[in-house]
Amino acid sequence: MSDPAPNAAERLEIIRAHMRRAALRFDPGGREVVLVAVSKTFGAAAIEPVIAAGQRIFGENRVQESLDKWPELKQRHADIELHLIGPLQTNKARDAVALFDVIETVDRDRIAAALAREMTAQHRRLPCLVQVNIGAEEQKAGISVAEALGFIGRCKGVHGLDIVGLMGIPPVEAAPGPYFALLKQLADAAGLAQVSMGMSGDFETAIAMGATHVRVGSAIFGARPAGMRR
Ligand SMILES: *Cc1c(COP(=O)(O)O)cnc(C)c1O
Numbered sequence: 248m249s250d251p252a253p254n255a256a257e258r259l260e261i262i263r264a265h266m267r268r269a270a271l272r273f274d275p276g277g278r279e280v281v282l283v284a285v286s287k288t289f290g291a292a293a294i295e296p297v298i299a300a301g302q303r304i305f306g307e308n309r310v311q312e313s314l315d316k317w318p319e320l321k322q323r324h325a326d327i328e329l330h331l332i333g334p335l336q337t338n339k340a341r342d343a344v345a346l347f348d349v350i351e352t353v354d355r356d357r358i359a360a361a362l363a364r365e366m367t368a369q370h371r372r373l374p375c376l377v378q379v380n381i382g383a384e385e386q387k388a389g390i391s392v393a394e395a396l397g398f399i400g401r402c403k404g405v406h407g408l409d410i411v412g413l414m415g416i417p418p419v420e421a422a423p424g425p426y427f428a429l430l431k432q433l434a435d436a437a438g439l440a441q442v443s444m445g446m447s448g449d450f451e452t453a454i455a456m457g458a459t460h461v462r463v464g465s466a467i468f469g470a471r472p473a474g475m476r477r
Contacts, residue, residue: 265450376443379413444461445462
């Protein structure tokens, strides 16, 4: 499969241009939207050129895979900000808190409690996002829309987490706009500033609906091997 453009720097520049244009549709002031480059399934050799092109914020969805490649990359590039964007098991909370800088997938009390415990133990207070199952899909992670506000309250009040925003993934087959609007509305209702939504295929729509962070993988790194998880 051919890449969308010849090199990482050019692909990043194209995506940033599309992001700027979409930001103007949401807000004539054209506020800055943060690009999280999703590097899952790609090794250091593919990631280094993207870092060299100026990208500093990356997303990964597996703790174990991240442990295999990011400690060394982070050592070489001290200003990397690594986001966990995949489901977390309580037995990986220690590793996750040690390696990641932002956790985007807090979605149940057990995980919230395990993360809080580890952050205290490691003296590392990470900003967190609550993942909301905006499409009410059985197979997807995330707290339900109905339970979201109560859960956000418990994350802050009971677990003492620093919740800064919401993250969501719309159903694959549906037009994503209404789901993005729902997540933005929930974030506003909860008084949370950050909204992480939109991927390679729909980040412009997400920005037009109020995303502050988009998570873009294949449009930067090229297609992942067929059959690999998204
Ligand atoms: C893989 C992944 C992305 C990026 O998907 P692309 O379609 O490659 O841009 C974004 N968010 C999450 C949670 C992912 O797992």
